[in-house]
Amino acid sequence: MGTKDKCAICSEKIELHYKSMDEWGIEGPICGKCYSKKLSEHYPGEHVRVNKHLD
Numbered sequence: 421m422g423t424k425d426k427c428a429i430c431s432e433k434i435e436l437h438y439k440s441m442d443e444w445g446i447e448g449p450i451c452g453k454c455y456s457k458k459l460s461e462h463y464p465g466e467h468v469r470v471n472k473h474l475d
């Protein structure tokens with residue numbers, strides 16, 4: 421069991437897969453560490469928000 425996938429950002433072995441969002445421009449799965457890092461970069465605050473400035 422387990423996965424041999426590597427994180428698309430830090431190249432560490434991924435134990436828990438996270439799916440990057442399209443707007444992040446990342447190909448492939450990422451690890452939880454990078455996921456939360458990206459999340460806070462793109463969506464400051466605790467929750468993921470939808471960009472409304474495109475209206």
Ligand SMILES: [Zn+2]
Pocket residue numbers: 427428429430431432450451452453454455
């Ligand atoms: Zn990573």
